[in-house]
Amino acid sequence: MRSLSAHRLRLVLTALAVVLGTSFVAGAFMLTATLGKAFDDITEANYDGVDVILATAPEHPLTLGMAGDIGARNDVARVEAIDQRPVIILDAEGAPVQTGGAGSWLLAYLPPEDAVSPPLAVVQGSPPAAPGRAVLNEDAAESAGLEVGDTVTVIDAAGRHEFILDGLTRFEAATGGWAGLQIPAEQFRAGFTDGVHTERIAVRAAGGDPESLRQSLAAAYPGVTVMTGEDAAAADSEEISSQLAFFTYILFAFGLIALLVGTFIISNTFSMIVAQRTREFALLRALGMSRFQLSGSVLVEAALVAVLGSALGILVGVGLVELITWAMTAAGFGFPDAGLGLDAASILVPLGIGVLVTVLSAWIPARRAGRVHPVQAMRSGDQSVAVPLGTRTVIGVVLLAAGLAATLVAALATGWDTTSRGILTGAGTVGIVLGVLLVMAVVARSMFRARFRLGGVITLLARTNLSRNPRRTAATAFALTLGVALVAAVGILGASMKESVFGHIDESMRAHAVVSTGMVTLQGVPDQALEDLREIDGVAGVVPVTWLPVAVNGVTVGNVGAAGASPLLATDPRPAIALEITGGTFEEVDTAAGVGLSRSSSEQFGLGVGDAVTVETPGRAPLEVPVLVVWEDNVAYTPVAVTGAVAEQLVPDRSTWFTQNVFVTFGEGADEEQVFAAVTEEMNSYGILQVMDRYQYRDAGADQVNQLMSVVYALLALSVVIAVLGIVNTLALSTTERHHEFGMLRAVGTQRSQIRRMIVLESVVIALFGAIVGIVVGVWLGWCLVRILASQGIDRWLIPWDQVLLLLLGAVVVGAVAAVWPARRAARTTPLSAVG
Structure with missing residues (x-):
């Protein structure tokens, strides 16, 4: 003490x-506790009054008929079929209602006497009493500037729908900008569902124990997920918290x-x-x-x-x-x-x-x-100072060599799976890091003891001090080395990813325009928008990229939400993407049932044109269909796709289809600027759709990678901040240790400015030393990562030289800033300190 x-x-x-x-x-722990507390409150409010809930599953879908049968039971007081559809809500000006992360939803309105859980209270106006009328929660209405009597437009997978607001509702648990538009239940069932199935069935018991009712319903409907309202609330809360984890x-x-x-x-x-x-x-x-x-x-x-x-x-x-x-x-x-969660x-x-x-x-x-x-x-x-470096250096060289060998083997072992190569790379990286830490001391001593004429006496004094305790110099520099190595490796991975994926897109893309949703949403490009595009003069081809929940030979190549999905092959994609056919043809993909495969996928499955392949989706019998076409591998296009005939048989509910992008090709001789303007004007009427040319599309994709990288860079920047503190700490303690030395230098005529310059030089050299070693290590690790991920489509290696230069310049700035206070402290030393 x-x-x-x-x-x-x-x-x-x-x-x-x-x-x-x-x-x-x-x-991290407080945020977890805070979110858990908040969503516990929300889900409990959602299940207020619900004794038992039945949830649909692909293998055991729920139907409205089942809801009617449950409602006729003597131990059931009330039953409600619950559904909601993700939509985009446009205000009276045609602008989308901003809903943040909670999304906007279309729901059925039930009067209080028919609902199991308490419905949203209408606080202004009246409930929707006829088709074409709706109510909206007041928070969303306020953010969109909507009032009772205004017209709102809803966009779903099919197209546009208009409703007049009859009233506003209040949802105390609404968060994240949640928007809920409710319309009469009859219109919702007829226009936005298949009229047969439902997502959930909420049940209120006619007295008795909810657990007894749950057991009875579970026995009556084997295979269906049946939970008490309390358990369902806990499960929903846990799922939401995990999504925000x-x-x-x-x-x-x-x-x-x-x-x-x-x-x-x-x-x-x-x-x-x-x-x-x-x-x-x-x-x-x-x-x-x-x-x-x-x-x-x-x-x-x-x-x-x-x-x-x-x-x-x-x-x-x-x-x-x-x-x-x-x-x-x-x-x-x-x-x-919900207040701060502190556990x-x-x-x-x-x-x-x-x-x-x-x-x-x-x-x-x-x-x-x-x-x-x-x-x-x-x-x-x-x-x-006198502690020898021999044993330390030998151990460091061995670890460094072993780490380099391990990462090199992982990078070149193309026959191994990615997981094994990743584990070996991780072990090799640990060896490299420890080896560099141990070897840096002897490197620092040798480098700073080297006799060369550069910078005069002050520079010589700075180098001499750094070589005096190489362990300290190495340990101080290594904190920065670690941060810079991570930044460099991640930078190379990000640059290589962009060059590999979006470079291929730039080279392979033939489409003149791309239509996509311009905001984060669960709603894709509507089918009606596709028809509108085809009718524009000058548009020669429309190639949508649509995903649906099917697997080919048990393999999916993407996700829609949490479900695996595969793309739809509804038309010849070559007007949009330069593809080379290696077998079969695209001529029958718009009518026949079958699949298309890339060359690598066909080799993986051991299949060729005409061979049968299994296509399946949960809850339906699988289909055996032939391979219709095989194309050469192309990063810009999918490795697996199913035709429209397969999609219609396995997934007839088109609300589960998701159109991510639409590639639009203009006709020969058409005025590209004029057609592009016409496409833009038509798509603007949907509020959410964004039109880009091929270069904007490439850059937009690269920007997504940049956003991801920015999060990583922010994380790694913290290590650099701590490294700066380490340099400050080392220099501050060093100035105390060298108090007599500074006093002697002042006694023989050294000026305060020279003392300051000496300390700044030491700091800058330490920072540069750490940064240079970090860049070397980062470049090596970045190359290894790119080699390992080559099978995932990252097949081009690129060093972002501007970032490397920025790291070096940043090291100089870091060293100079870190030395400001220790240098001033050292410069205040008086000549009398030499004898103090």
Whole structure:
């Protein structure tokens, strides 16, 4: 305690590394608890009054007839068939209602006397009493500027539908911009469902125990999912929380990376502390303190720093959760206001991790302190300087060579599966990281001891000091090395991904325009929009990219929601995409039942043109259909597709089809600008549809990768921030250690500005050293990752040189900024300090 109170600055700098790491860990657990609490409240409100709920499944679909049979039972008081459809709601001006992450939905309106769960209360106007009338929740109406009597347009998979608002409803649990438009149940069943099936059946018991009713209904309908309302609410809450768990994972990843980098800083800090207190420890040993007590005192000091840093980190974690909540609400993805979720895990886990990481980081320095001999009380200076590097270097070279060999084998072993190659790459990366850490010390000593004329006396002094304790220099630089290596590897992966995927699209695409939904939505391009496109003068071809829930030989190539899906082959795609046919023809795909395969898929299945393949979807008997066509592999096109005849037989409910994009080709001799303008004008009437030319489409896809990369870069930037703190910490402790040295330099005529320049040079060189090594390691790991993912379509390797240059320039800035305060502190040393 006395040591900590005597060196408050050292305490703050060391604890700050712990704060940054534990704050994100604490925030992750608090966010999880907050979301869990909020969605528990919401789902409980949704199932208020529901005793038993039956949920549909592909193998056991629910029907309206089943709902009628259940309602006729003596132990049932009321029954309700519940459905909702994802739609886009346009306001009176034709603009889509902004709903953030909750989406907009079309629902059936039931009067209170017919509903099982309490319906949305009509707070203004009246319930919808006739077809073409609707009610909308007041939050969505307010954000869209809608009032009772306004006309709203609904866009679903079929096309546009108009409704007049008769009233506004209130939904207390609405969150994230949720919009719910309710229309008369008869119109909803007739126009937006098949009139036969339903998604859920809610039941209210006529007295008695809900569990008894659940068991009775489960026995009457074997295979159907039957739950009590309480269990269904818990299941829905858990599912929603899991869907939002990526926020938690991101924060937790921030915390782990921060603590990983902070480990080296903490270890380096305590190594310097032990070195500076050698005489103090020797005197304590001379007075009778045991080695165990001496090592224990250092570990206790580390534990106290950890407790302080972790406690502050928990408080910062509270601020992080509040900041995330505010940001998501401002962006339209508002979280429900249920207060801060603070459970035992939010306190104990970050506290335990912070203490564990800090104590383990200080373990080796603490053992070194215990090895101090009483005779060292008569010596002065840094006792760690003379520690040899031979064993350390040999171990480092072995680990580095083993890591390079492992990653090289993983990169070149094309016959292995991706998982095995990934595991080997991970093991090799650990070897490379540890090897680089150990080897950097001898590299630093050799590099900074080299005799060459550059920069004069001040530069020589800076290099000499860096070579004086190569372990310290290497440990300080390595924190930055780790962050820069991760940034470089991810940057290469992102650049290679964009070049591979969107480079191929640019080369293969023949379409003049692409129509897609211009917002995050569960609703794709409507069928009516496809018909409108075909009728525009100058449009020669319309090739939609439509996904449906079917599997070919048990394989799906994409997802719609949580379900696996495969694309639809409804027409010849070659007007839109340059494809080379290797077998069969596209002539029959618009009429015959069959599938199309890429060359790799046909080889994987062992099938050729004319061979039978199995196409299946849950709940229906599979079909055996022939392979109609095989095309050469093309990243811009799907490896598997089924024809429209197969889709109509297996998935007749077109509401489950999802049209993601539509490629539009103009006729020869058509005025491209004029036709493009006509397409844009027609699609603008749908409010949600966006028209792009081939270059805008390529760039839009690349922007999605950039957005993903920006999240990763933000995560990795934290490691750079902690590395800066490490440099500041090292320089600050170093200036204390070199107090007499600075005084001597001032006594022989060195100016304050020269002292400052020397410290800045040391900091910049450390930062550059760490960045250069990090870039080399990152480039190697990036190349290995791209090679491993070649089978996933990332077959082009690209180094983003602008990013590499930015990393080097950033290292210079980092070094200069980190040295500002230590340099000023060193420059204030007076000549009298040489004899102090």
